[in-house]
Ligand SMILES: Nc1ncnc2c1ncn2[C@@H]1O[C@H](COP(=O)(O)OP(=O)(O)OP(=O)(O)O)[C@@H](O)[C@H]1O
């Protein structure tokens with residue numbers, strides 16, 4: 001910087017010294033101001049970067065703590081999708097009742113334990129004032145869990161509070177113990193009580209359900225699923241142990257611990273969902289985007305299970321599961337499932353080079369099922385999620401109109417209730433546990449067809465190596 005011209009008043013040495021001192025102080029002030037402005041600018045940049053990173057994290061893994069507001073509409077000005085995006089955006093609004101202070105669990109008298117699941121204990125209880133029998137589902141809180149109530153529990157409460165449908169279990173209220181920090185004294189969902197779950201009935205009955213009974217159960221299940229999907233809810237853990245049945249033939253979908261709201265376009269979702277035996281192939285193949293078709297795959301698995309009393313596809317791990325799926329539903333091709341090769345876990349998948357395309361053997365396995373029934377089951381178990389029917393479409397399927405007609409609920413047989421007896425423990429895989437998403441790596445499918453060097457027989461069909 002050019003030196004300041006000497007003041008004409010600085011005619012003494014003392015004056016000159018004072019001038020120099022003042023000038024120095026001024027310069028120091030200017031420097032500090034510039035430094036402060038620079039620091040402020042840097043802080044602003046850093047805050048913006050942290051915000052962007054936390055948004056990214058929130059979108060990447062929906063097992064994380066939920067943000068106060070989850071954005072379901074794209075950012076204004078985000079990559080446009082042509083004319084479709086030109087329409088005015090509407091904000092999704094979910095009706096919810098107000099929040100009141102929860103009552104105490106002391107209002108209920110414990111009758112017997114029903115089951116201890118992955119996320120909590122379920123007990124049968126009686127409301128002291130009315131004598132009404134209910135199911136109390138305890139939310140398991142891990143002591144010292146920095147996140148407090150697990151997000152799965154929060155979602156279960158939020159979704160059940162918003163739902164009202166004859167085929168979805170009713171949530172009556174939430175009650176709490178005196179000391180929420182104590183494990184055995186925490187938060188309970190008060191649910192309407194149903195005498196059975198389908199898995200327990202299927203384990204106990206000596207004869208499989210009649211076709212008319214399968215139809216009635218499937219119809220009710222599909223009505224419940226259609227209601228959820230219409231209301232932007234994915235259940236993500238449909239299986240027979242999560243489907244309840246009362247002694248009047250009414251079916252209700254339960255266990256919303258894995259469920260969540262989705263928007264359009266869908267948010268990024270965790271890949272660790274649905275109990276393995278009911279998990280859709282696109283989820284096993286690591287698809288980053290999935291939708292209501294994953295629930296429809298589970299409905300297909302449940303349809304098969306209702307007919308045979310056995311879970312349809314029982315793999316010990318993901319590789320065995322996808323192997324069993326391909327044995328039953330055929331191996332995928334670029335035509336039957338465009339883009340499947342690009343899915344993250346398809347890299348390690350080496351399918352046998354067959355001379356003839358291997359197709360579905362659903363018809364062979366369910367030889368007593370009518371052709372409409374086979375067509376429906378085959379479509380639910382389509383490898384390509386886009387080929388599966390929606391729940392709404394399924395309700396209009398010919399299968400339900402053909403004879404034998406769905407048996408009326410009032411004529412449904414009754415079964416002895418196990419939920420009214422002692423505690424049970426199941427021998428089936430559980431829903432994925434929170435936090436597994438972090439450990440999710442590539443699944444190695446390279447060995448699943450390796451022993452098939454010549455010809456091997458699968459579930460009633462053969463795979464020939466090229
Ligand atoms: N409202 C209810 N009425 C009667 N029984 C119920 C009710 N809700 C749940 N149960 C029973 O308790 C079991 C476990 O309940 P739920 O599936 O909701 O809990 P969970 O802890 O998520 O279980 P899991 O991890 O095994 O799926 C069900 O399979 C069913 O047998």
Ligand SMILES: [Mg+2]
Pocket residue numbers: 117241242255
């Ligand atoms: Mg369950």
